[in-house]
Amino acid sequence: MSRLSSLRKLFAVLLVTILVLGSCAKQESVGNKQAASSSADVVASATDYTQVVATAVPIEVRPLRDRVIGSGTVQGQQEVSIKARTSGEIRSVHGNLGSTLNKGDVLLVLDDTIANLNLSQLENQYKNAQGELAVNEQLYAKGAISLSQLNQSRSSADGLAAQLENARNARSNTQITTPISGSIAELTKLVPGDLISAGAQVARIVDLEHLRVTLGVGQNQLFLIKEGARADIVIETPIERITAEGRVSAVGASSDSRTGSWTVYVDFDNPRLDILKAGITASVTIYQDDAPRYQLVPNQAMVYRNAKTYVFLAEGGSASLVEVRIVDQYGDFTAIESVDANTKLTGKRVLVSGLSRLVDGSSISIQ
Numbered sequence: 001m002s003r004l005s006s007l008r009k010l011f012a013v014l015l016v017t018i019l020v021l022g023s024c025a026k027q028e029s030v031g032n033k034q035a036a037s038s039s040a041d042v043v044a045s046a047t048d049y050t051q052v053v054a055t056a057v058p059i060e061v062r063p064l065r066d067r068v069i070g071s072g073t074v075q076g077q078q079e080v081s082i083k084a085r086t087s088g089e090i091r092s093v094h095g096n097l098g099s100t101l102n103k104g105d106v107l108l109v110l111d112d113t114i115a116n117l118n119l120s121q122l123e124n125q126y127k128n129a130q131g132e133l134a135v136n137e138q139l140y141a142k143g144a145i146s147l148s149q150l151n152q153s154r155s156s157a158d159g160l161a162a163q164l165e166n167a168r169n170a171r172s173n174t175q176i177t178t179p180i181s182g183s184i185a186e187l188t189k190l191v192p193g194d195l196i197s198a199g200a201q202v203a204r205i206v207d208l209e210h211l212r213v214t215l216g217v218g219q220n221q222l223f224l225i226k227e228g229a230r231a232d233i234v235i236e237t238p239i240e241r242i243t244a245e246g247r248v249s250a251v252g253a254s255s256d257s258r259t260g261s262w263t264v265y266v267d268f269d270n271p272r273l274d275i276l277k278a279g280i281t282a283s284v285t286i287y288q289d290d291a292p293r294y295q296l297v298p299n300q301a302m303v304y305r306n307a308k309t310y311v312f313l314a315e316g317g318s319a320s321l322v323e324v325r326i327v328d329q330y331g332d333f334t335a336i337e338s339v340d341a342n343t344k345l346t347g348k349r350v351l352v353s354g355l356s357r358l359v360d361g362s363s364i365s366i367q
Contacts (some may be wrong), residue, residue, distance in 0.1 A: 051363040054354040055315040057298060059345050063291035064328050064335045068224050071283045072215040074235070074276065076206035077267055078180050082107060083201050085173040086115075090194045097187045101178045101205065108176040108190065108202055115171040124162045129157040129219060180209040211270050212249070213282050217262035224288050227251055231266045234283045237275065243266045248286060287344045294327055294335035301350040302326075302334055311336065312351040312358055314366060319351060321360035 043282055065363070088110035095107050136153040139145045161348050186204035190196065213233060217225065227248050235242045246268030255262050266284050303310040304322075313320040329334040338345055358364070 004250075024075075042181040051365050052319070052354045052357050053365045053367055054312075054314075054319070054351045054358070056351050056366050057301070058349050059347070060062045060296045060333075061346060062293055062296060064294050064330050064333060065224055066288050066291040068217060068286045068288075069284070070217060070221075070286075071281055072213045072266075074280050075278050076182065076208060077210040077212045078207040079278070080178070080180055080181065080187075080205050081179060081197055081201055082176060082203045082205060083122060084108070084176060084312045085198060086110065086170055087198045088114075088174060090190055090192050090196055091284075092192055093190050095184055095187065095203070097184055099182065099184050101201060101262045103179065103181045104177050105218070106175050106177050108196075110174040110176070110196070112171055112174040114287075115167070115174055116273065117170045119164075119167040119171050122167045125155070125205070126160040126164050129153075129160045170232065176202055178203075178205050180205055180207055180274075181209075208273060208278065209270055209275070211268055211276065211278075213246070213266045213284050214270075215266065215284060217260060217264055217266040218261060218364050219255075222251070222262050225251055225264055225286055225308050226288070229286050229288065231284055233268050234285075235264065235276065235280060236283075239275075242276065243270055244271045246284075275320070282327045295337060295345050296333045296335055297328070297350045298352055299332055299334055301352045301355075303355055309336075312355060313345075314349040314364065316352055317363060317365075319358045319362045319364050321358075325365060 084288045090108060093107070093111045094109075095101060097103070103105075108239055130341075133153045133156075136145060137152050138149065151280070182205040184203050185206040186201075188200070188202055190202070195204075225248060225249065228246045231246045231248060233244045233246050235244075246266045248264060249267040250263075251267040252263035264286075268284065297311060301311050303312065308323055309326060310321050310323050311320055323339040324336040324345075325339055327337055329335070351364070354364075
């Protein structure tokens with residue numbers, strides 16, 4: 001019995017100890033939960049979850065459509081295809097592909113034997129006709145011959161004069177010359193002794209000192225281009241970037257029936273005669289110096305709600321919804337003006353992100 005009593009006492013002590021320890025653990029858990037709850041309340045009170053993070057950009061005041069950018073092929077302002085004007089045997093050939101020539105330089109010389117004989121014969125015939133005409137005029141003055149006979153003498157002299165001029169041209173055409181200064185872009189392979197026919201091409205000469213870029217532009221671009229407008233020309237080479245300043249020299253009066261585009265010429269002086277040749281590609285920017293200036297915002301700043309157009313202005317820490325009117329739109333920008341004349345947009349900033357979550361007066365944080 002004594003042993004049983006001792007076990008009961010020991011069991012009672014253990015039970016009391018377990019109950020005491022459980023109570024302490026429960027109090028500690030409640031304390032931790034209360035502390036965590038208190039910390040969460042502090043964080044929540046310091047964070048405004050209704051604030052929208054957005055990006056703002058300044059409203060720009062500048063032209064919207066002040067330039068046209070395009071590319072085209074570089075050509076000489078003057079280019080000429082030289083052809084033989086008479087048939088004959090080639091005596092000599094002058095110049096090589098790429099050679100630089102001055103106006104009047106000889107490219108090809110043809111045999112002129114027959115041309116000289118014809119010219120000599122016609123010169124003698126014309127001289128005789130002039131003498132006969134002088135005699136007949138004296139006879140007519142004395143009444144020795146009729147007016148009809150005098151007119152026949154005059155017609156004969158005039159006909160020989162025309163033939164003589166043609167003979168002189170024929171002899172001159174035995175020397176084929178260049179009508180402009182430039183470089184030989186194409187040269188037909190000819191050798192002395194060959195026969196050449198009238199109309200056969202001899203060479204193509206290009207003036208490389210004064211170049212031209214030919215552009216094809218669409219209707220929207222056409223209205224931004226004027227003759228005399230300044231232009232920048234950029235030519236990319238494996239060695240360097242070459243730039244030049246030019247002017248619009250001509251704008252086509254009608255569109256091309258095949259492409260639907262209008263032809264525009266931009267002329268400039270060759271800044272690098274040692275590198276730039278006809279046929280290369282150049283980028284061109286044509287400026288419109290008198291283009292109107294607008295208040296411009298990025299296209300992503302536009303807000304369309306309830307069949308109206310708005311932008312959000314960044315006013316301190318809030319967003320202000322302002323109704324605007326679209327004046328023009330081009331590329332990545334839109335020209336706007338405020339519907340309310342009392343609302344000034346110049347110098348303000350517009351929001352370009354987070355717009356779907358904003359209303360007038362929303363709290364914002366500019367990043």
